[in-house]
Amino acid sequence: MSPPKPSAPFDFVVVGAGSFGSVVANRLSADPATRVLLLEAGPRDDYKWIHVPGGYGRMMFHPELNWRFETEADPGIAGRRNYWPRGKILGGSSALNGLLWVRGQREDFEHWASLGCRGWGWEGVLPHFRATESFADGDPALRGRDGEIGVEAGERHELVDAFLAGARECGIPRAADYNGAEQEGVAYFQINKRQGARQSCSMAFLRPAEKRPNFTVETGARATRLLFEGARCVGLEYEQNGALHEVRAARETILSAGALQPPQLLVLPGIGPAEHLREHGMPVRLDLPGVGENMQDHLQIRLLFRASRPVTNNDLAKSWLGRNSGFTISTLQLRPESRGTVRLGSADPRAAPRMQPNYLARPLDVETSLRGVRRVAAAPSLAACVAGKHAPGRDVQADDEVIHWARSAGATTIFHPAGTCRMGTGPAAVVDERLRVRGVPGLRVADCSVMPMIVSADTNAACIMIGDKCAAMIREDA
Numbered sequence: 306m307s308p309p310k311p312s313a314p315f316d317f318v319v320v321g322a323g324s325f326g327s328v329v330a331n332r333l334s335a336d337p338a339t340r341v342l343l344l345e346a347g348p349r350d351d352y353k354w355i356h357v358p359g360g361y362g363r364m365m366f367h368p369e370l371n372w373r374f375e376t377e378a379d380p381g382i383a384g385r386r387n388y389w390p391r392g393k394i395l396g397g398s399s400a401l402n403g404l405l406w407v408r409g410q411r412e413d414f415e416h417w418a419s420l421g422c423r424g425w426g427w428e429g430v431l432p433h434f435r436a437t438e439s440f441a442d443g444d445p446a447l448r449g450r451d452g453e454i455g456v457e458a459g460e461r462h463e464l465v466d467a468f469l470a471g472a473r474e475c476g477i478p479r480a481a482d483y484n485g486a487e488q489e490g491v492a493y494f495q496i497n498k499r500q501g502a503r504q505s506c507s508m509a510f511l512r513p514a515e516k517r518p519n520f521t522v523e524t525g526a527r528a529t530r531l532l533f534e535g536a537r538c539v540g541l542e543y544e545q546n547g548a549l550h551e552v553r554a555a556r557e558t559i560l561s562a563g564a565l566q567p568p569q570l571l572v573l574p575g576i577g578p579a580e581h582l583r584e585h586g587m588p589v590r591l592d593l594p595g596v597g598e599n600m601q602d603h604l605q606i607r608l609l610f611r612a613s614r615p616v617t618n619n620d621l622a623k624s625w626l627g628r629n630s631g632f633t634i635s636t637l638q639l640r641p642e643s644r645g646t647v648r649l650g651s652a653d654p655r656a657a658p659r660m661q662p663n664y665l666a667r668p669l670d671v672e673t674s675l676r677g678v679r680r681v682a683a684a685p686s687l688a689a690c691v692a693g694k695h696a697p698g699r700d701v702q703a704d705d706e707v708i709h710w711a712r713s714a715g716a717t718t719i720f721h722p723a724g725t726c727r728m729g730t731g732p733a734a735v736v737d738e739r740l741r742v743r744g745v746p747g748l749r750v751a752d753c754s755v756m757p758m759i760v761s762a763d764t765n766a767a768c769i770m771i772g773d774k775c776a777a778m779i780r781e782d783a
């Protein structure tokens with residue numbers, strides 16, 4: 306490939322147009338005097354099924370719009386590999402996710418603050434949740450009314466009603482608004498939709514920002530190498546249409562490439578665990594042992610039931626889905642103790658990273674998963690909806706049989722890898738509480754890799770909150 310062509314300088318260069326990158330780029334470019342470049346490896350989000358909430362399935366294995374990662378063989382799930390889809394498109398994973406809008410609990414963020422992340426307690430994050438969402442219900446002191454991301458109540462369904470009734474019989478309360486003061490309880494999900502269409506971060510944050518003359522989005526543009534002057538990161542090299550380009554960031558470079566790729570972008574120029582760098586024959590620019598460590602994910606145990614009546618999505622969409630009426634109930638350990646890693650696959654920046662989740666490695670995760678399975682099976686109101694259990698089968702009864710079934714077949718990801726560039730203090734922290742990479746001026750990481758502990762929720766809302774807070778901190782620091 307010919308040497309990189311230098312392009313015009315920008316104040317900020319943001320890598321990755323996913324949930325974080327879209328918000329950060331929107332907020333920074335709101336100042337007309339600030340020149341912002343956003344690089345996205347994937348294409349524009351023109352594919353019509355992205356915008357249809359039910360089009361989710363069409364994106365799951367799409368060869369151009371999805372990175373289609375696979376984990377290493379994981380001993381915790383009987384040596385199986387998990388398929389990890391990630392969005393490769395404007396909007397990133399928010400363009401193909403399940404649309405569930407769950408912030409996480411007050412306690413999650415208080416925990417972050419207690420780990421040394423000053424300013425990230427509940428009072429520190431709430432304004433950013435409120436500023437980015439638009440939800441017509443709930444307590445206005447806690448919920449946002451005019452943010453960019455539209456949130457709507459989920460549609461009612463008789464199977465869900467039966468589930469909620471079953472939960473009541475088990476003594477689990479109804480949560481009036483699980484994104485309000487109290488998360489605990491059962492409720493219909495709140496969904497990222499506006500007037501029936503998916504609200505990806507691209508639709509919510511990029512479309513309005515793209516009208517600004519100081520904002521440039523480049524698609525099909527894959528960042529391959531960070532550039533340095535001394536210790537300072539001054540921009541990067543990216544590949545587009547087979548050519549290399551070099552772009553300078555007069556103020557900062559921001560990595561928002563999701564939990565799996567920022568570690569790779571750091572390790573390639575020699576920022577990471579010294580031992581890992583040497584293993585790949587790479588010089589050590591900065592020994593940051595936490596890069597790629599602390600990976601966490603939510604693992605679901607999927608119980609499959611045959612429905613007693615034809616009321617499921619399969620029945621509604623009979624023409625193209627299968628023959629059986631069935632539904633699934635998942636149980637999750639929302640605060641896992643197991644930790645995995647993400648490592649360089651090779652020194653080639655185009656190679657996929659190597660992910661080892663280490664699922665169910667800690668006893669608490671196994672015990673909590675088992676308790677969840679037992680509790681679901683005990684709910685009487687569900688009985689009227691169940692024609693039979695599909696998985697696990699009748700032969701799976703004792704605790705060790707349930708665990709064996711979960712490890713060998715029933716457990717799978719719900720797509721929330723996080724924590725691989727953790728924020729905090731001490732040697733394991735990769736970024737400080739202002740998301741600056743420790744020891745590397747001019748470089749921040751702002752995506753779900755910075756979570757010191759995964760939120761006990763789906764991760765999109767928290768990603769968007771962090772994006773909004775990151776931009777506010779950059780403005781303050783200036």
Ligand SMILES: Cc1cc2nc3c(=O)[nH]c(=O)nc-3n(C[C@H](O)[C@H](O)[C@H](O)COP(=O)(O)OP(=O)(O)OC[C@H]3O[C@@H](n4cnc5c(N)ncnc54)[C@H](O)[C@@H]3O)c2cc1C
Pocket residue numbers: 320321322323324325326344345346347390391392393394395396397398399401402403404405406407526527528529561562563564566719720721752753754763764765766768
């Ligand atoms: C199938 C699925 C279902 C999910 N369901 C839900 C849900 O219902 N609710 C919820 O809250 N969360 C859900 N999530 C999780 C949530 O969507 C993600 O946590 C969130 O979108 C992550 O945001 P991010 O900015 O960290 O990464 P992403 O949104 O994945 O963005 C990263 C972006 O960076 C780009 N990129 C990567 N490397 C480079 C590079 N070198 N150069 C340029 N660009 C690059 C990628 O192409 C991508 O666009 C789901 C995720 C998946 C995959």
